[in-house]
Amino acid sequence: MTDHHKTNIMTLTRYVLEQQRQHPDATGDLSIAMNAVQVGCKFVESCVRKARLINLVGLAGNTNVQGEDQKKLDVLSNEMFVNALIASGKFSFMVSEEVDDIVVVPEELRGKYCITFDPLDGSSNIDAG
Secondary structure, eight states: OOHHHOOOOOOOHHHHHHHHHTOOOSSHHHHHHHHHHHHHHHHHHHHHHHHTTTTSSSSSEEEEETTTTTHHHHHHHHHHHHHHHHHHTTTEEETTTOSSSEEOOGGGGGGSEEEEEEETGGGGGGOOO
């Protein structure tokens, strides 16, 4: 039989839920918000792994708010994060390095959180090698 400590892994979801259980007054909103961020991260990780195979490397033809050339993965990652965060219903406003203006969530989908993010930090390193 395997050692319990080697197979009893702590995932982000498990950790967040365990923390939520310690606060009986918690609404679960933060847990849902964290799950939306996790979905974005998992999608980006998957795309980075197979970027060369599915032609996601190279420039997208735009620049971001920092004046840097956007990569295809930057644009895709940003779209995924924005969509996942909006779908959670827990965010009202978002600020992304890839977008010039604040992303305002439609009123009927707004929650109580605001978030800032760089959906794929270090993307210039992906095409190297």
